[in-house]
Every structure is written in C-alpha cells, then in structure tokens.
Amino acid sequence: xxxxxxxxPGLVKPSQTLSLTCSVSGGSISSSTYFWSWIRQPAGKxxxxxxxxxxxxxxxxxxxxxxxxxxxxxxxxxxxSLKLTxxxxxxTAVYYCAxxxxxxxxxxxxxxxxxxxxxxx
Amino acid sequence: SYVLTQPPSVSVAPGETPTITCGGNNIGSKSVxxxxxxxxxxxxxxxxxxxxxxxGIPGRFSGSNSGNTATLTISRVEVGDEADxxxxxxxxxxxxxxxxxxxxxTVL
Numbered sequence: 408x409x410x411x412x413x414x415x416p417g418l419v420k421p422s423q424t425l426s427l428t429c430s431v432s433g434g435s436i437s438s439s440t441y442f443w444s445w446i447r448q449p450a451g452k453x454x455x456x457x458x459x460x461x462x463x464x465x466x467x468x469x470x471x472x473x474x475x476x477x478x479x480x481x482x483x484x485x486x487x488s489l490k491l492t493x494x495x496x497x498x499t500a501v502y503y504c505a506x507x508x509x510x511x512x513x514x515x516x517x518x519x520x521x522x523x524x525x526x527x528x
Numbered sequence: 529s530y531v532l533t534q535p536p537s538v539s540v541a542p543g544e545t546p547t548i549t550c551g552g553n554n555i556g557s558k559s560v561x562x563x564x565x566x567x568x569x570x571x572x573x574x575x576x577x578x579x580x581x582x583x584g585i586p587g588r589f590s591g592s593n594s595g596n597t598a599t600l601t602i603s604r605v606e607v608g609d610e611a612d613x614x615x616x617x618x619x620x621x622x623x624x625x626x627x628x629x630x631x632x633x634t635v636l
Contacts, residue, residue, distance in 0.1 A: 453614065453629050516582065
C-alpha cells in the first residue's frame with residue numbers, strides 16, 4: 408500500500424519561501440508508471456493544482472503559479488519537494504502531495520494527509 | 529481555460545439516490561475522475577475514467593459521462609457518504625488538471 412506524507416514548516420513569513428517535502432513509502436518513486444503532484448486547498452475552498460514532476464525530472468506547473476513554483480525529485484530518498492517563493496497570505500492552505508496514474512488523463516489515486524501552511528508574520 | 533461547473537450543494541435523505549453533475553464543454557470527450565473529501569481528510573478517488581471504481585470503493589458509487597455533463601451517482605446514500613465531491617479532468621494537451629468547484633452532499 409503506497410503512502411505519502413508531507414512535511415515542512417507550518418508557518419512561513421510573508422515574502423519568504425515555502426518548502427515542503429513529500430515522502431513516499433510502500434513503492435518506488437522511480438517507477439515510470441506514475442508522476443507526482445502538489446495540490447493545495449485554502450480553508451473552505453476547492454482544490455487547486457500546483458504542479459507535477461516525472462521521475463525524469465520533467466515538470467509542469469499551474470499557469471497562475473508558474474513564476475513562483477519549483478518541484479524537484481530525489482529518487483535516492485524516495486521523495487519529492489515543493490518550493491513556492493514570495494508567499495503572501497493568499498498562499499495559506501492545506502498542501503497535499505498526490506500520486507498520479509494514467510498518463511495524460513491521469514487520476515490522483517493516492518494522496519498524503521495534507522499539511523497546513525499558514526503565511527503570517 | 530477549461531471550466532467545470534458543479535452545483536454547490538445537494539441534500540438527500542438516507543436511502544435516496546443523489547446524482548452530482550459536472551458540466552463542461554464537450555466533457556464527454558474527456559476522461560472524468562471523481563473524489564470524495566470528508567471534513568478534515570484528504571480527498572479519496574471514488575471514480576476514475578468516467579465510470580471505473582478503485583478497489584475498496586462500494587458499488588453504490590457509479591459514474592457516467594456524455595455530451596456536456598458527467599454524473600456521479602450514489603445509490604442508497606448513507607450518512608457516511610456525507611462529504612464534498614469534486615470532479616476533475618485534464619486540459620486538452622494534458623498539461624494541467626482542472627477541478628470542479630465541489631458539491632457538498634448532505635444526508636439529512
């Protein structure tokens with residue numbers, strides 16, 4: 408059974424960089440069958456996709472966040488990471504990592520439990 | 529960009545069969561996935577590729593997709609099915625996914 412677990416600071420100051428890691432257990436992150444995504448959800452609101460990474464290192468990002476987002480993968484540690492720069496209060500949300508299966512029409516079949524990140528001074 | 533439209537809420541009594549719609553331009557030509565999210569929990573995939581169920585998801589959950597509307601149906605709804613439900617597709621070209629705004633299902 409694949410499990411994903413987000414980790415990182417729960418509080419980030421405005422204008423600083425949000426950094427999160429998603430650790431994958433129960434399966435190899437290196438499998439070419441899957442790719443890996445970050446998704447966030449502000450309190451009381453819907454789901455917003457942030458971006459994805461293939462184990463090759465190839466990435467795609469949300470057009471609205473592209474200028475501030477970097478997603479990377481470390482296959483030796485079986486984890487992938489998110490960096491979001493120049494954060495504001497609007498970036499306060501629960502951040503989820505998820506596994507994607509199914510190529511260009513993929514579903515998110517496994518999710519982490521989510522981690523709340525608050526942007527505040 | 530592609531837009532998915534869901535009703536904000538649906539209220540039903542236990543044992544009824546609610547349908548949750550997801551509207552989009554020619555959505556029938558896309559693959560639709562559905563997620564259930566209970567309060568304080570991560571989303572769970574309940575239907576993928578329009579109508580397939582992951583292992584462990586009850587047969588009461590079913591999906592269909594045609595024309596401009598995809599539908600999630602919950603047969604004989606239970607109190608435990610109370611949750612937010614989101615539909616999801618990929619933009620043409622598969623560069624990024626789109627989520628519907630979510631439908632809150634309340635079981636009275």
